[in-house]
Amino acid sequence: MQPSITKDIKKTLDDIKKDDKHIDKISDPYENKQISKDKTTAFADITYNVSQTSLKDDSRDNIKSHLKDLRDNHNVQTELTGTGMTSTEVGGNSELVGIIVAFVVLLITFGSVIAAGLPIISALIGLASGVALLAY
Structure with missing residues (x-):
């Protein structure tokens, strides 16, 4: 990965954490060696201080917004996984x-x-x- 992209990925992860009070920590893929050998894939874990059922849509929207900016500016592919990233309505x-x-x-x-x-x-x-x- 190019140094400018690495810097912007780190900044994006910092901004995500800064903008959401429910995020306990975000792992740094560069410090935790969560990068593939060919340096084309990296992943970061987001740990919340609330349960997944207590997670609000604004937390998901915060992450999606920051990742969209990263994708648009650097042509980086981003993916979200995990049970907390999908909105589920109970009842109905x-x-x-x-x-x-x-x-x-x-x-x-x-x-x-x-x-x-x-x-x-x-x-x-x-x-x-x-x-x-x-x-x-």
């Missing part, structure tokens, strides 16, 4: 529709609102207790 309309359809099927099967509601209620209690155990 599809889950609500699924619960309603399940309730209707159970209502037809059991022929009683109470009998149909018990499996749904017990599933929701199980889900809530599982999430509570994972949260603490």
Whole structure:
């Protein structure tokens, strides 16, 4: 890698860390020897001080913005991997529709609102207790 690109990659990594309070550290690919023998590939690990589920979109956008600038200015290919780099929405309309359809099927099967509601209620209690155990 050219010295100017190396310098700009280091600056980009420093800027990413500076602009995001949730980043604990970013490994330097040049100090940690995370560069391929032909010097065409390097990688840096970003460690956050929050869990991946607590990571906000602005953290992802910060990284993507800085890497886009690096790509545009130096024709460098960049990639993002890891579970924290993809935005996942929890819940949504599809889950609500699924619960309603399940309730209707159970209502037809059991022929009683109470009998149909018990499996749904017990599933929701199980889900809530599982999430509570994972949260603490």
